[in-house]
Amino acid sequence: MRGRAAAAVGALVIAGWGPPAMAASPELVIGSKRFTESLLMAELAARAAEGAGTTVRQAKGLGGTAIVFAAIESGSIDLYPDYVGTLAEAVLALPGHADRARVAQALSARGLCLTEGLGFENTYALAVAKARKATEGVRQIGDLAKHPELVVGISNEMAGRPDGWPGLAATYGLLVRPRAMDHGLAYEAIRDGAIDVVEVYSTDAKVERFGLRTLRDDKRFFPSYEAVFVYRCEARARLPRAFDRILALAGTVDTSQVMRWNALVELDGLEPSMALDTRAGDASRPRRASLLAKLIDVVRTEGPTHVGLVLVSILASALVGVPLGVVACRSPRLRGPILAGAGALQTVPSLALLCFFIPLLGIGTLPTLVALFVYGLLPIVTNTYQGLEDIPPALRESAIVLGLSERHRLRFIELPLAARSIVAGIRTSAVVAVGTATVAAFAGAGGFGQPISTGLNLNDTPTILSGAIPAAVLALGVGAFFSAVDRRLARNTQVER
Numbered sequence: 001m002r003g004r005a006a007a008a009v010g011a012l013v014i015a016g017w018g019p020p021a022m023a024a025s026p027e028l029v030i031g032s033k034r035f036t037e038s039l040l041m042a043e044l045a046a047r048a049a050e051g052a053g054t055t056v057r058q059a060k061g062l063g064g065t066a067i068v069f070a071a072i073e074s075g076s077i078d079l080y081p082d083y084v085g086t087l088a089e090a091v092l093a094l095p096g097h098a099d100r101a102r103v104a105q106a107l108s109a110r111g112l113c114l115t116e117g118l119g120f121e122n123t124y125a126l127a128v129a130k131a132r133k134a135t136e137g138v139r140q141i142g143d144l145a146k147h148p149e150l151v152v153g154i155s156n157e158m159a160g161r162p163d164g165w166p167g168l169a170a171t172y173g174l175l176v177r178p179r180a181m182d183h184g185l186a187y188e189a190i191r192d193g194a195i196d197v198v199e200v201y202s203t204d205a206k207v208e209r210f211g212l213r214t215l216r217d218d219k220r221f222f223p224s225y226e227a228v229f230v231y232r233c234e235a236r237a238r239l240p241r242a243f244d245r246i247l248a249l250a251g252t253v254d255t256s257q258v259m260r261w262n263a264l265v266e267l268d269g270l271e272p273s274m275a276l277d278t279r280a281g282d283a284s285r286p287r288r289a290s291l292l293a294k295l296i297d298v299v300r301t302e303g304p305t306h307v308g309l310v311l312v313s314i315l316a317s318a319l320v321g322v323p324l325g326v327v328a329c330r331s332p333r334l335r336g337p338i339l340a341g342a343g344a345l346q347t348v349p350s351l352a353l354l355c356f357f358i359p360l361l362g363i364g365t366l367p368t369l370v371a372l373f374v375y376g377l378l379p380i381v382t383n384t385y386q387g388l389e390d391i392p393p394a395l396r397e398s399a400i401v402l403g404l405s406e407r408h409r410l411r412f413i414e415l416p417l418a419a420r421s422i423v424a425g426i427r428t429s430a431v432v433a434v435g436t437a438t439v440a441a442f443a444g445a446g447g448f449g450q451p452i453s454t455g456l457n458l459n460d461t462p463t464i465l466s467g468a469i470p471a472a473v474l475a476l477g478v479g480a481f482f483s484a485v486d487r488r489l490a491r492n493t494q495v496e497r
Contacts, residue, residue: 026054026055026238026239027054027055027056027057028046028049028054028055028056028057028078028079028235028239028242029056029057029058029059029076029077029078029079030042030045030046030049030056030057030058030059030077030078030079030080031058031059031060031062031068031071031072031076031077031079031080032058032059032060032061032062032068032080032081033061033062033063033064033065033068033080033081033082034061034062034063034064034453034454036205036262036265036266036272037081037122037203037258037261037262038061038080038081038082039060039061039265039272039454040258040261040262040265040272040275040276041081041118041227041229041253042058042060042080042081043058043272043273043276044249044253044276045079045081045229045246045249046058047276048242048245048246048248048249049239049242049243049245049246051245052241052242052244052245053241054239054241054242056242059071059076059077060450060454061441061450061453061454062077063442063443065082065086065090065091066090066091067442067443068080068082069082069091069230072112072230072231072232073110073111073112075232076364078231078232078235078239079229079230079231079232079235079246080229080230081118081227081228081229081230082227082228082229082230083121083122083225083226083227083228084098084099084100084103084117084121084223084224084225084226084228085097085123085222085223085224085225085226086225087103087107087114087230088102088103088223089223092106092107094106097220097223097224098223099224100114100116100117100224100226100228107230108233111232111233111234112230112231112232112233113230113231113232113233113236114228114229114230114231115228115229115231115246115247115249115250116228116247116250116251117226117227117228117250117251118226118227118228118229118249118250118251118252118253119227119250119251119252119253119254120202120203120226120227120253120254120255120257120258121202121224121225121226121227121255122201122202122203122225122227122258123201123202123217123222123223123224123225124158124199124200124201124202124222124225125199125200125201125202125214125215125217125222126141126144126152126197126198126199126200126214126215127190127197127198127199127200127207127212127213127214127215128190128196128197128198128212128213128215129190129191129196129210129211129212129213130211130212130213131211132193132196134147134149134150134196135147135150135196135197138150138197138215139213139215139216140215140216140217140218141168141172141215141216141217141218141219141221142172142218142219143215144172144174144176144197144215145172145173145174145175148175148176150176150196150197151176151179151194151195151196151197152176152178152179152195152196152197152198153178153179153180153181153186153189153190153194153195153197153198153199154178154179154180154181154186154198154199155180155181155182155183155186155199156180156181156182158199159178159180165178167221168221171219171221172219172221179195183199186198186199187206187210190210190212191210197215198212200212200214202214202225202255203255203258203259203262204259204262205259205262205263205265205266205267206263206267207259208256208259208260208263209263209267227253227258229246229249231243231246260278261275261276261278264278269460271460271463290462291462291465291466294451294462294463294465294466295465295466295469295470297466298448298450298451298466298467298470299470302446302447302448302450302451302467302470303448303470305440305445305446305447306434306437306440306446306447306448306449306470306471306474307474309365309368309369309372309433309437309440309445309447310372310430310433310434310437310474310478312369313369313372313373313376313433313437314372314376314426314429314430314433316369316373317372317373317376317377317380317426317429318380318426318429320373320377321342321376321377321379321380321381321384321425321429322380322384322422324338324342324377324381324384325380325381325382325383325384325385325387325388325422326384326385326388326410328381328384328385329384329385329388329389335385338381339381339382339385342377342378342381342382343378343382345374345375345377345378346375346377346378350371350375350436350439351439351442353371353374353375354367354368354371354439354442354443356371357370357371364443364445365440365445367443368437368439368440368443368445371439372433372436372437375429375432375433375436376429376430376432376433377429378429379424379425379426379428379429379432380422380425380426380429381425382425383421383422383424383425383426383428384418384421384422384425386421387417387418387419387420387421387422388414388415388418390418390421391413391414391417391418395413395417396409396413396414399413419489420486420489420490423482423485423486423489424482424486426482427478427479427482427483427486430478430482431475431478431479434471434474434475434478435471435475437449437471438452438467438471441453448467448468448470448471448474449467449471450467451463451464451466451467452464452467452468452471455467
């Protein structure tokens with residue numbers, strides 16, 4: 001949520017195959033990062049805008065700070081939720097503890113505006129168990145200096161960062177040596193009594209559920225992570241009624257409310273839209289959508305995008321890969337570089353390959369297609385080369401004796417004889433592309449990876465399956481299609497013989 005790498009990269013294509021930047025439209029596009037609280041705040045803004053009669057489209061779970069900020073700078077989205085501290089550190093690199101006014105001033109130079117605070121902040125914090133006698137007098141971080149006997153558990157990240165525990169200990173004069181552990185496991189550790197103090201985010205869902213009390217940062221060591229909406233200034237002029245209602249959300253959301261919503265999503269498995277419909281103490285919580293309903297919705301909304309990514313990338317890989325395989329067979333001098341180059345590209349993890357193209361091509365559909373295209377080259381190139389190499393020399397000599405030109409030999413004899421091998425390479429690339437295309441969700445290009453990624457962040461198995469099952473079925477279908485093509489080619493070869 002609070003990544004330190006700061007760089008706005010490229011333009012984000014949010015939907016379909018359109019251009020990266022939106023033309024002026026009465027539609028409001030709201031983005032969100034890939035974690036629960038961002039999805040909840042985006043849903044809150046969407047409801048406010050819809051209450052003004054505005055058409056709203058949500059680009060959910062686009063990724064981390066750099067990706068979502070790039071999207072709003074390019075005009076691909078109009079608004080998204082963020083935190084003052086994240087903007088100051090990860091985007092603007094402002095020195096010191098920049099407040100909301102300084103951040104707003106820096107953003108204005110980029111055509112972006114900032115709302116007033118929503119009423120809560122999600123900052124780093126330390127917490128103790130409310131019911132534990134050893135910590136009943138500990139109310140603020142400074143009190144820990146009086147209790148060196150308390151066992152503190154913090155994440156490995158906080159333990160090693162200068163602005164984490166080392167700086168905190170120096171500021172408050174804390175002599176205790178903390179235990180570094182996984183952030184998620186730390187909650188179980190304090191519940192079981194293995195530690196007395198735990199590092200948390202102030203709106204973590206488990207803070208309330210585990211009966212914890214956050215300690216006041218009396219020396220304000222941690223920067224402010226006040227929740228706000230970042231929006232394009234021109235969007236407010238374009239949609240004044242919608243923004244009047246969104247701006248009216250300032251100061252209306254408190255920490256306990258956000259913690260409860262987070263818990264409903266992360267611990268009870270509700271979708272963000274359902275969590276917002278609940279009220280404190282409401283026993284009649286809305287039911288989660290069934291897996292079947294989720295499957296139908298995902299296939300309808302993300303299926304065309306996923307299939308399109310696979311088709312376009314594999315077509316491009318075949319159009320380039322087959323000629324490269326032919327050249328590798330014809331030219332011993334180029335054979336080594338072509339085969340080695342295709343093999344080297346295949347060794348790069350698909351997500352890393354996608355991230356490599358993002359700074360060059362922007363965010364969205366284009367870098368996803370290029371990454372899938374490159375990833376699909378090796379099987380097609382090698383199978384084309386091998387299929388041509390395996391043609392018996394006698395057949396080649398017969399074609400030469402008949403007086404056929406090199407081009408006609410390739411078209412009418414060699415490629416038909418190598419067709420089954422070439423199709424096998426295309427089949428391998430296509431099946432792999434179906435699974436690899438799920439990384440498109442990390443660049444805001446949609447597809448079946450979108451519900452998979454969202455489900456992983458929300459710990460929602462049905463949502464994960466709603467993307468994984470169609471992807472698996474599509475891979476099986478693609479494999480079956482190419483198997484049928486191969487059988488047809490085999491029959492034709494037998495008939496010709």
